[in-house]
Amino acid sequence: MIATAQKVRKGRKYDQVLEGARTVFMADGFEGASVDEISKVAAVSKATLYSYFPDKRLLFMEVANAECQRQSREALDTIQMDAPPHEVLKQSGMHFLRFLTSTFAQQVFRICVAESDRFPELGQRFYTSGPAMMQAELIGYFEQAEARGELLITDKRLAADQFMELCKADVWPRLMFGVSKSVSEPEIERVVDGAVETFMARYGV
Known part of the structure; x- marks a missing residue:
């Protein structure tokens, strides 16, 4: 489950990660979207992606919310x-x-x-x-x-x-x-x- 204390960290590559995630989620759905593919499309490392979004569900919610x-x-x-x-x-x-x-x-x-x-x-x-x-x-x-x-x-x-x-x-x-x-x-x-x-x-x- 997503801990209520988890927060989305904003930073230099935040928009880049979000746009990459949006592309993958819309193409593959929530279950089909992999962190590897999201980081590839967003052109960031998995470490960078996790530093912004420690949970895939949190990332999905942020895409929809944005x-x-x-x-x-x-x-x-x-x-x-x-x-x-x-x-x-x-x-x-x-x-x-x-x-x-x-x-x-x-x-x-x-x-x-x-x-x-x-x-x-x-x-x-x-x-x-x-x-x-x-x-x-x-x-x-x-x-x-x-x-x-x-x-x-x-x-x-x-x-x-x-x-x-x-x-x-x-x-x-x-x-x-x-x-x-x-x-x-x-x-x-x-x-x-x-x-x-x-x-x-x-x-x-």
């Missing part, structure tokens, strides 16, 4: 949080669903599910760095929009979860069950437009 944080920062930089609800929800939903349906997110999700019984901390870490971050951002926006008289929401946490689930309609189950291999931009926009319309019908003023 990508989710990057996506979150990108969303915050591009979404105008003072815009009307239908605009903010559309932008947030598009960003969320594009990431969720990306190859990276699908593979990380499958790895987390596959490893959840033996290593529950994997899924917990991914949830914290992904869905929970979007939930928090939406709740913050709902409070601002409600103060401006644009939304009326009693349970903002539930409303945030409802919006995210609406954005997953149709396309996410098809991807997870292998019915579809990919999702087009028009399909993403169709689902998000429906999610925004449904959400505003319930909570809009």
